[in-house]
Amino acid sequence: MTGSLIIQQPGHSVVTDLGRFRGPRFGLPVNGALDQFSARAANILTANEENAPLLEVTALDFRMRATTDILIAVTGAPLTLTVGGRECPQWEPVSVRAGETVALRQITGGLRAYVAVHGSVEAPILLGSCAPDTVIGFGLRLSQGTELKTSRSVGPIRQPYFDLPLFRLGLSRPEFSSHAVIDVTDGPDVDEFGDTAELLFNTEYTVSARSNHIGLRLGGALPERQSTAEVLSRGVPVGAIEVPSREELLVLHRGRGVTAGYPVLAVVTSRSLDVLAQARPGHTITFRKTTVPEATAKYRAALRDLENLRSTVGTVFSLLGIGNQPGWPKLAPAAGS
Amino acid sequence: MAPTPTPTPVEIFESGDAALRVVASSPDSEANWSTVHSLAGWLEAAGADGVHGAVPTYDSLLVEFDPGVTSARQVRAFVLLGLRQLDFIGAPARTPREFSVPVVYGGEYGPDLERVAEHEQLSVEEIIELHTAKSYVIRCLGAPAGSPMMDGPDFPLPVPRLKDPRLSVPAGAVAVAGRQAVIAPAVAPGGWCVIGQTPLTVLDATSEPLVPYVPGDILRFRQIQPEEFASYAGRKMEAAR
Structure with missing residues (x-):
């Protein structure tokens, strides 16, 4: 009926x-x-x-x-x-x-x-x-x-x-917690950030109120790109972590524009994207490095x-x-x- | 897309547990573009389980997949298989279609036209002439919503982006930035310089495909007068041939 x-x-x-x-x-x-x-x-x-x-x-x-x-x-x-x-x-x-x-x-x-x-x-x-x-x-x-x-x-x-x-x-x-540990794998452009890439793993970030379904903006110490070469637009995956400005880290979520010209520092795993979906403004986040095979195994365990x-x-x-x-x-x- | 005479060198990068980035790295940008677009077509036609699709741009291709069904390792092998097959059979030949796009330049339709002219040290008429002179190849579909990304008009200097991006740019806005040109299919924020607007409907969310062009198609702009704008209302962008 x-x-x-x-x-x-x-x-x-x-x-x-x-x-x-x-x-x-x-x-x-x-x-x-x-x-x-x-x-x-x-x-x-x-x-x-x-x-x-x-x-x-x-x-x-x-x-x-x-x-x-x-x-x-x-x-x-x-x-x-x-x-x-x-x-x-x-x-x-x-x-x-x-x-x-x-x-x-x-x-x-x-x-x-x-x-x-x-x-x-x-x-x-x-x-x-x-x-x-x-x-x-x-x-x-x-x-x-x-x-x-x-x-x-x-x-x-x-x-x-x-x-x-x-x-x-x-x-x-x-x-569900006000502090989340988020698994990431190295992004395809991690080398462009030199030693500053390590900051991602030594910093506690805070979720900004400007976050939405397109991306989460996180405040904290920012890795810095070492080169200034122009990047041609290319497809970026959901979960891509970029540093588009000097103020915030940007973690792209499912509403992200499909192409962009920023280097990809790291990529959040599929499982951890679910955790980020629940992060509220003011919540804190630390990142933990993992590998693609481990991330795949965790995803399949959840399935x-x-x-x-x-x-x-x-x-x-x-x-x-x-x-x-x-x-x-x-x-x-x-x-x- | 002409067959590539020699195989284009390609690098494959991990991009998380659900995507790979494939980059064509020859010194020939045309060959790189042809390689990533042919590969995207091959992947689509092959339709492997768990592969959602591929997003080709200029020299790179993002392949997205479901890690519950397949894996980065399997998709990498699949991409390599596709590349070998394309080397062997060549890229499929396709006759590009051509689009003629009417544009009202300047005024409320193109608020940045004078700024661009000033920056290029040309007159407004010369900017319009250069913009309408070229046949543009649509290189890829970009954000937002299937924008046709094109190598820009032959201006003397690259066009700087706006310092303060607009919160809303109307659908049909014709814009330039750097050495690129674009039409905005949908209302969206934008930092590119808007020099005109087409009255044609570019994006139709009720039909498939959403936009009428594919990468490789040819696009030309032609100038119309503001009083003609309304007479095109409701018309969809269509290929001339």
Whole structure:
């Protein structure tokens, strides 16, 4: 049964997914959920495709009302989640009854929360992704009264005994702290910074309030480029650390312009980009050097945790008779049918 | 893109756990450009699992991939395979398309035209003449949003960037900086000198491809008068042939 979510208090929220991976070749940033692990987890906890559209709520309080019974999961930064006034756990599936209000309040410790809805929500698509692109003005930014269509309804599931938490699915959640250690690998232009490159690893940096989805600006001792030769524009990866001015270090995130002419000192690992997505202005950061093979291994370990979660969710949901098994609707009809 | 007669030397750099930078390092910038763009085309056509795509510019190519599916090591081997195959079969021949872009120069459409003329020690008319005289090769798609990056008009001096970049430059702005020229497909902040504006719609976010040109295509500017600007409203930039 289709229904809708009606946004009552948007705060700063958008509908997004894992990103526009075909964008960079056309000069569009990949964008998408800045904390990819939390976004994937939210979709898995609601038995969605990992890349299904979901809500990204940044920093400010958020409220919405459901018109049908639905199943949601809220991940990302720690916050107070209430459904119809009851306090509910994050990182677990949560039932919402028709007419109830879902409220996310006091996002603390981190910056971004993710709300996935079983069956997902409808959003416009560009190059295979609904991720908003602020440069070309594409995407669904939520405002008061926005109505999001949902495609599946799930009857209420309540633990019959004392309202104990219904699920304990056992995903190890990321840690949130006001000080983050960020793994980086040497950038392709590290040599251009000579000995000053070491400053990156001996300095505590502070996240500036001017940080956003395009990049984080960090204050602290700055490595300095030793040459002044003009650099031709070239593609820069998400996670690139540059020193464009004498004031701040710039760490590019998923909204970054695809090409630039600054040398790349270091590159933040895919796992640590999720951690940076949760860094608030005023939080402090130190960098730790790693290698590409180690970074790849850590990334794959996180994916395995998510895969385990998917299989647990699949088992529990099929016992409860919720939705379809993930993957079933995509099966092609049998030959001759 | 003509076939490269001898293989262009290439260096491959790690760029984090999800990207590689490939740099063509011959002394011939045309050969470098041709190599990275041919390689981008090859990678796209080959469509390896886990490779998201490639961003070619002048002498370099950023290859992005999903480290959950493939790895820097595998993608490096794949890039080397592509280079060997291009050496063997040559770059695919493609006939460039040509675009003719109407521009209103100066005034509110090109607030920096006089500044550029002054810097170059030329008259405004001479600047317009030089800007419209050249056939530009679109070298790559840049930020923001698929901007056509071109080697600039034959001005005597490189054009300095604005000291205070504008917070908002309109879509269609025709700008120059250094020895480069560009059209802004979308509204964005910008530090380049805006000398004119085209009334054509460059970027159409509702269609694929988003912009009508690809690297290698040819672009020419022609001057129109301010009173003609409105008559082009809503027209999309299209290839003449």
